[in-house]
Structure formats: structure tokens, C-alpha cells
Amino acid sequence: MATTSTQPVFIAFQDNNDTRPIIDAIMADNPNAKLNEMPALVKIDCPGRLVVRRDTISELAGREFDLREIYINLISLAGEVDETDEEFVLEWKTS
Amino acid sequence: MAADGNMKPAKKLSLKENYAMLTRGLDWEPTYQKKEDIFRMIDFEGIKIHDWDKWEDPFRLTMDAYWKYQGEKERKLYAIIDAFQQGNGQFNVTDARYLQALKIFLTGIVELEYASHRGFCMLGREFPGAGPRIAAQMQSIDELRHCTTQIHAISHYSKYFEGMANFPEQFDRVWYLSIPKSFFEDACTSGPFEFIVAISFAFEYVLTNLAFMPWMSGAAFNGDMSTVSFGFSAQSDEARHMTLGIEVIKFLLEQDPANVALVQKWIDKWFWRGYRLLALLATMMDYVLPKRVMSWGEAWTIYYEENGGALFADLARYGIKPPKYADVTIKEKGRVSHEMWSVFYANRDAVNFSTWLPSEEEMAWFSEKYPDTFDKYYRPRFEHWRQLEKEGKPFTCKCLPQLCQVCQWPCLYTEPDDATEFLHRETEYKGETFHFCSDGCKDIFADEPEKYVHAWLPVNQIYQGNCFLPGVDPTAPDFNPLVEALKYMGLKPGVDGGLLKDSIDAQRWEQWTSRPANIHEGAYTDFVRKTTNG
Numbered sequence: 001m002a003t004t005s006t007q008p009v010f011i012a013f014q015d016n017n018d019t020r021p022i023i024d025a026i027m028a029d030n031p032n033a034k035l036n037e038m039p040a041l042v043k044i045d046c047p048g049r050l051v052v053r054r055d056t057i058s059e060l061a062g063r064e065f066d067l068r069e070i071y072i073n074l075i076s077l078a079g080e081v082d083e084t085d086e087e088f089v090l091e092w093k094t095s
Numbered sequence: 096m097a098a099d100g101n102m103k104p105a106k107k108l109s110l111k112e113n114y115a116m117l118t119r120g121l122d123w124e125p126t127y128q129k130k131e132d133i134f135r136m137i138d139f140e141g142i143k144i145h146d147w148d149k150w151e152d153p154f155r156l157t158m159d160a161y162w163k164y165q166g167e168k169e170r171k172l173y174a175i176i177d178a179f180q181q182g183n184g185q186f187n188v189t190d191a192r193y194l195q196a197l198k199i200f201l202t203g204i205v206e207l208e209y210a211s212h213r214g215f216c217m218l219g220r221e222f223p224g225a226g227p228r229i230a231a232q233m234q235s236i237d238e239l240r241h242c243t244t245q246i247h248a249i250s251h252y253s254k255y256f257e258g259m260a261n262f263p264e265q266f267d268r269v270w271y272l273s274i275p276k277s278f279f280e281d282a283c284t285s286g287p288f289e290f291i292v293a294i295s296f297a298f299e300y301v302l303t304n305l306a307f308m309p310w311m312s313g314a315a316f317n318g319d320m321s322t323v324s325f326g327f328s329a330q331s332d333e334a335r336h337m338t339l340g341i342e343v344i345k346f347l348l349e350q351d352p353a354n355v356a357l358v359q360k361w362i363d364k365w366f367w368r369g370y371r372l373l374a375l376l377a378t379m380m381d382y383v384l385p386k387r388v389m390s391w392g393e394a395w396t397i398y399y400e401e402n403g404g405a406l407f408a409d410l411a412r413y414g415i416k417p418p419k420y421a422d423v424t425i426k427e428k429g430r431v432s433h434e435m436w437s438v439f440y441a442n443r444d445a446v447n448f449s450t451w452l453p454s455e456e457e458m459a460w461f462s463e464k465y466p467d468t469f470d471k472y473y474r475p476r477f478e479h480w481r482q483l484e485k486e487g488k489p490f491t492c493k494c495l496p497q498l499c500q501v502c503q504w505p506c507l508y509t510e511p512d513d514a515t516e517f518l519h520r521e522t523e524y525k526g527e528t529f530h531f532c533s534d535g536c537k538d539i540f541a542d543e544p545e546k547y548v549h550a551w552l553p554v555n556q557i558y559q560g561n562c563f564l565p566g567v568d569p570t571a572p573d574f575n576p577l578v579e580a581l582k583y584m585g586l587k588p589g590v591d592g593g594l595l596k597d598s599i600d601a602q603r604w605e606q607w608t609s610r611p612a613n614i615h616e617g618a619y620t621d622f623v624r625k626t627t628n629g
């Protein structure tokens with residue numbers, strides 16, 4: 001059920017070696033995402049909805065990734081969160 | 096169960112099942128005490144909750160994961176702090192002005208982490224629902240972690256530089272620190288629902304990105320790996336706290352339509368309270384950080400107008416409107432930092448950090464970032480003050496400013512539609528006159544005058560002679576309330592406050608690093624010239 005909202009959601013991580021596969025996975029899974037780099041942090045903005053997928057991160061990290069590991073380097077987010085074992089979704093419901 | 100070598104291990108629970116066991120399965124219904132006797136604070140505000148089980152925490156954090164990941168965050172943080180200390184990182188920040196930012200952070204923000212810890216302890220006791228109670232308990236532990244790691248990290252600077260050792264005393268007594276102090280005391284003395292709307296939603300969700308994203312990124316940019324690491328480590332918990340904030344709002348609005356008006360009132364109030372508190376941050380971002388990542392005006396555009404705009408567009412389906420006076424914050428975004436830095440400069444002998452005037456380079460940056468306001472309103476003032484400094488008679492304010500009864504800032508903001516006119520509002524209540532910095536603060540007073548008439552305003556207390564140390568005789572002929580008040584606040588002339596170029600920090604910085612205390616002004620002492628001139 002795709003949202004019709006185009007309001008920006010965002011997720012921000014520390015810019016470090018642990019987050020490289022996470023950031024790459026998000027950019028691969030969200031074609032409309034925009035990467036904003038600032039000193040020491042990375043902010044990814046995306047209209048309406050952004051998904052973080054466990055599978056993609058595991059693939060890029062070369063190991064089984066527990067999605068909750070993102071907490072360690074997470075800085076901030078905007079959007080309503082829905083988290084399962086496989087996906088961490090940020091979404092605005094209304095435009 | 097009989098031992099059975101062939102027994103399959105129990106199926107691992109999914110995240111949702113695991114969380115449901117924690118927040119539903121472990122709670123119980125009281126049998127020998129009445130529920131209303133156990134949760135006594137939950138009704139008086141007028142919020143109606145019909146079913147606490149409708150509470151859904153999207154983070155679904157379970158205890159095992161909480162301790163595991165928090166432990167990992169601490170190990171990471173201390174690895175960086177150790178490396179920073181072993182590498183003499185305190186001398187690798189941009190210049191001695193950066194140290195002044197740390198003093199404001201330590202006295203103005205770290206103490207709020209502790210206040211927040213106390214507030215969430217209360218919620219962890221008061222909420223009848225197990226889901227929100229657990230979320231509040233975890234947050235209360237997080238906030239204590241933030242407070243202790245921040246004190247610990249900054250204590251390293253205190254081994255080398257002055258003015259940080261007495262931060263708890265200063266937080267209680269230095270006049271401008273009543274701005275952050277009264278903010279959290281106002282929240283902690285509200286009911287539990289107002290507290291959580293105030294802190295989790297209005298403050299953490301809507302406003303703290305400004306503190307922990309551009310400001311912390313700025314700390315990194317100025318070479319302070321220790322501060323940026325505790326900042327980001329704290330902020331990694333903040334994502335969870337913010338989510339709690341938005342869940343609370345949705346939960347309250349979905350439980351009963353009668354909750355909408357109360358929630359809107361609290362959003363209006365606490366957005367304005369939080370915004371006024373952040374004027375301190377605006378000043379730090381634009382004036383105190385020696386190298387800047389973005390201006391306050393740009394940060395407000397991104398984090399409030401764009402991201403906050405998306406949030407309030409989403410909440411419109413519940414009948415929630417953007418906060419009252421949000422338009423004023425946008426009108427003020429090109430002005431607050433300049434106006435409040437002027438206040439600090441003019442009152443620099445009574446604050447716990449030293450001040451300076453913006454350099455030519457910095458004023459050029461302001462002209463570019465604030466094209467509609469800086470050259471027109473503020474550049475002439477700073478150029479005039481620079482001239483006075485050159486003539487050896489720097490401008491100082493000879494009397495203390497009138498404070499706002501609600502936010503406790505000096506009433507020295509300007510009219511939303513006229514930056515040349517000071518903004519001043521007042522009201523009569525029971526035969527007394529009360530003063531305000533804005534319509535936002537005046538409205539907050541009008542809604543709860545009996546609460547705010549009790550505000551402890553430092554300036555009023557100083558002039559009434561209530562701020563002096565034991566043993567001082569206010570009836571003595573040479574009693575000077577201002578001098579005694581400085582002692583009471585724990586401020587020592589030449590050590591705390593004053594002009595940076597005269598400060599002990601600047602002198603030691605140049606002596607120990609051979610680099611200028613203010614990179615834009617050249618050396619203040621011979622320690623730098625000696626090495627640079629060979």
C-alpha cells in the first residue's frame with residue numbers, strides 16, 4: 001500500500017565504516033532518495049516513504065545483519081516508523 | 096518437562112511477538128488495590144484514555160536488545176573519548192572560542208538531560224499502560240546516560256581550562272541559565288500527559304534535531320571528536336525518543352476526540368517554549384562556533400519549515416494544526432542569533448563564558464547568509480561596538496535587563512514585523528504587572544497565571560537583594576547587589592565572562608598551543624608571535 005504523500009521523510013546516520021553498507025543499501029532500495037553529507041553525518045531524504053531492508057544490508061556487509069544494529073549509529077529520523085525483522089520503514093501517510 | 100535429546104529448540108519469537116510478551120504478558124491487573132490509587136496523576140489533566148492496549152511502540156525494543164545495543168554504544172563512545180584524551184584533543188579544536196561553546200553546552204544542555212531523566216522516571220511510574228511505562232523507563236535510563244557521558248567527556252577539558260568545574264552551581268544560579276532550567280521545571284511540574292507532549296513531541300521530535308544534527312556536525316567540523324561522539328551517541332537514543340513523541344500524539348488523538356483541543360494547546364505552548372529555549376542554540380551556532388556548518392536561518396528552514404512542515408501535514412488528518420506563532424519563528428529566523436549575541440556581549444561580565452565581536456570575515460558570512468537583515472540592522476551595531484573597543488571603552492550594559500515572566504529571556508527581541516522596534520508585552524494580574532518577550536509567552540501566562548506568577552526571575556531577585564552568599568549584610572552602607580550577585584552566581588571576574596581577549600582561557604590557549612585564541616583576530620599574546628616570527 002503505497003503512500004500518496006510526497007512530504008520528505010529522512011534518516012540520518014553517523015558517517016563511519018559501520019554505516020557504509022547501510023547507507024549504500026538505502027540508496028539502492030530507494031530510487032528517489034537524496035544523500036546529504038555534512039561533517040561526520042549523512043542525512044538521507046526521500047519523498048513520502050523510505051525503506052531500510054535487512055537483506056540488502058546483509059548482502060552489502062557480507063554477513064547476516066540484525067536490523068536493530070542500525071540503532072548504534074542512527075542519529076535521527078522523520079516519519080512514522082514501522083519496524084519488523086526484515087524492514088524498517090519511515091512513511092508519511094497523508095500528503 | 097522431561098529431558099529429551101531430540102527436542103527441537105523453541106521457535107524464535109518474531110520481534111512483534113517478543114515485544115508483545117514484554118508489554119502485555121508481563122503486566123498484571125491489580126486485585127487488592129484500586130487502579131486509581133496506584134496511578135493517581137492520570138486523570139486531572141482531562142485526557143481520556145479508553146484502552147491502553149492500543150498503544151503501539153513502533154520501535155518494539157526488548158530488554159535483551161536494549162542492554163546489548165546500549166552497551167555497544169558505550170564501548171564505541173569510550174574508545175573515541177580515550178583516543179581523544181590520549182591525543183591531547185583538547186588542543187586540536189579550532190580556537191579558544193570553541194571552549195566557550197562547551198561551557199554553554201555543559202551548563203545549559205547537560206543539566207537538561209538530568210532534568211529529563213527525572214521527568215521520565217515519573218512517567219515510568221505514572222502511566223497505567225505497560226507499553227508506554229516501559230518506553231518511559233528506558234528513556235529515563237537513556238537520559239541519565241546522556242547526562243553522565245556528557246559530564247565525563249567535558250570533564251577532560253576542565254583539567255586544562257577554567258570555568259567548567261562549578262557547572263551545577265552555575266546552572267542553579269547564573270541568571271540566563273534560568274532559561275533552560277525553568278523550561279524543564281515547567282515541564283516536570285505539569286501533569287504526565289502534558290510532560291510527554293512537551294518533551295517527547297514538541298521538544299524532542301520537532302526541535303532537537305537542530306541541536307544534535309547541525310550543532311554536533313559543527314563540533315566535528317571544529318575538531319572536537321569527543322563532543323560529537325557523545326552528541327551522536329545520545330542522539331542515537333533520540334531517534335527512539337522522537338518516535339515515542341509521535342506515537343504519544345497519535346495515541347492521544349485516536350483515543351478520544353476530546354483530547355484534540357488539549358493536545359493542540361500543549362503543542363502551541365511547548366513549541367513556543369522550546370523555540371525560545373533554542374535561541375541559545377541559534378546564538379551558539381552562528382556566533383560561538385569558530386567554523387560553521389550552516390547558519391541558524393538555514394537550519395530552521397530545513398528542520399522546522401521542511402521537516403516540521405511534513406510532520407504537521409501528516410497530523411492534519413487528526414485535526415491538529417501547525418503550532419501557533421510558527422509564522423513568528425520564520426519571521427525571526429534572520430534575527431534571533433544577532434539579537435541574543437548582542438544581549439550576551441552587552442552583559443558579558445555576568446555570564447559564564449567570554450564573548451567577542453564578529454570579525455570582518457564573519458560579518459561577510461552573515462551578510463551572505465542573512466541578506467535581508469544583517470547589513471541593515473546588525474552590522475552597524477557591531478561596527479560601532481568594535482570602534483568603541485578600539486577606543487578602549489567597550490560597550491557594556493550598566494543595568495540588568497527586564498526578563499520575560501515565562502521564558503525568562505531578556506525582553507530584547509524585536510517586533511515580528513519591525514526589527515527596529517523592541518517587542519514588549521505586559522499584562523495585569525491581581526494588581527501586579529507582568530512582562531513578556533512575545534505574544535507567545537503572554538498567551539502561555541494568560542492560560543495559567545497562577546503557575547507563572549511564581550516564576551523565580553533572577554534579575555528581580557538580584558535587585559531585591561536575594562542573591563548573595565551567607566554572611567553578606569545587605570543593610571551595610573557599601574552593599575552592592577550586583578557585585579554580590581556575581582559572587583552568588585559563582586562568576587569570577589577575569590575567569591568567567593568578559594572579553595575573550597582578556598580571558599585566562601585565551602592566554603593559556605596561546606601559551607599551550609602557540610595558536611591564536613581567535614583565528615580571525617591574530618595573536619592576543621606574545622606566545623604566538625614568538626613561534627610565528629621565528
Ligand SMILES: [Fe+2]
Nearest residue numbers: 208238241329
Ligand atoms: Fe537526552
Ligand SMILES: [Fe+2]
Nearest residue numbers: 238299333336
Ligand atoms: Fe531524549
Ligand SMILES: [Zn+2]
Nearest residue numbers: 499502532536
Ligand atoms: Zn518569553
